[in-house]
Amino acid sequence: MNIGGIFIEGTLYQKTKAIIERYDFLFKKNFGQNFLIDERVLEKIINAGNISEDDVVLEIGPGIGTLTQAIARKAKTVIAVEIDRTLIPILEETLSNFDNIRLINEDILRVDIRALSEEYGRPLKVIANLPYYITTPIIMNILEREYPVSEIVVMIQKEVAMRMQAQPGTKDYGSLSVVTGYYAKAYLAANVPKNCFMPRPNVDSAVIRLAPYDRKPFEAENSEKFFKFIKAAFSQRRKTLVNCMASSPDFKYTKEEFSALLKAKGYDERIRGEALALSDFAAIYEAMD
Numbered sequence: 001m002n003i004g005g006i007f008i009e010g011t012l013y014q015k016t017k018a019i020i021e022r023y024d025f026l027f028k029k030n031f032g033q034n035f036l037i038d039e040r041v042l043e044k045i046i047n048a049g050n051i052s053e054d055d056v057v058l059e060i061g062p063g064i065g066t067l068t069q070a071i072a073r074k075a076k077t078v079i080a081v082e083i084d085r086t087l088i089p090i091l092e093e094t095l096s097n098f099d100n101i102r103l104i105n106e107d108i109l110r111v112d113i114r115a116l117s118e119e120y121g122r123p124l125k126v127i128a129n130l131p132y133y134i135t136t137p138i139i140m141n142i143l144e145r146e147y148p149v150s151e152i153v154v155m156i157q158k159e160v161a162m163r164m165q166a167q168p169g170t171k172d173y174g175s176l177s178v179v180t181g182y183y184a185k186a187y188l189a190a191n192v193p194k195n196c197f198m199p200r201p202n203v204d205s206a207v208i209r210l211a212p213y214d215r216k217p218f219e220a221e222n223s224e225k226f227f228k229f230i231k232a233a234f235s236q237r238r239k240t241l242v243n244c245m246a247s248s249p250d251f252k253y254t255k256e257e258f259s260a261l262l263k264a265k266g267y268d269e270r271i272r273g274e275a276l277a278l279s280d281f282a283a284i285y286e287a288m289d
């Protein structure tokens with residue numbers, strides 16, 4: 001790796017440590033910074049991204065540019081969005097050998113991804129090592145706004161990844177599983193232990209791939225109301241759907257009314273939200289007032 005005309009030999013850990021020391025960089029907890037130091041995991045992310053020479057890749061939180069460089073070697077263009085301004089001088093140096101990287105110093109939640117896609121004339125591919133504290137808001141912002149994104153390959157907290165791809169009847173299945181499944185198909189690409197990062201986080205990570213649907217399996221007429229229904233269905237674990245809905249402040253059903261609705265749709269009145277797939281929630285929701 002070349003930084004400032006100096007070639008640094010050694011492992012990814014040694015290179016990362018050398019760059020941090022060279023710039024006296026201090027990790028910021030409020031940005032959830034954990035830099036990847038394992039070459040094998042880096043390769044797994046790149047493989048999961050299935051990057052082609054025509055791809056325009058949006059990377060969120062490039063850090064010191066380790067993943068950015070690996071992406072840039074395969075993609076047509078990399079748009080790297082980094083919120084921490086103290087990392088910009090480091091990135092400008094570590095990425096100086098590449099002419100296909102665009103660096104943006106901004107909060108990703110303030111970036112108009114649709115405009116970027118229109119500028120480059122194609123859907124973007126999102127590949128990133130996301131900070132734990134803002135993982136779900138970033139992913140759901142992309143999905144809910146239905147930005148032109150062909151796929152999302154991100155390293156996130158393992159617990160969140162498991163919930164996103166969980167199936168009905170499993171311990172990880174919940175509202176996040178259903179909402180994610182409403183927008184995209186989720187695949188678990190790799191598990192990543194905590195010792196693959198600097199500094200070492202308190203939890204393990206995982207690489208998850210989300211493939212947004214060209215056409216959703218179900219299109220809610222009022223998605224906000226539908227998601228409130230999903231949230232209510234999982235508001236009390238181990239409680240029946242009837243009990244959850246009867247106690248929800250967002251809906252005005254009595255137990256008797258919702259039991260009758262379920263029976264009319266062919267569902268057992270003792271069913272729990274954890275047992276229902278997206279198609280089941282869709283069928284029940286369409287029967288609601």
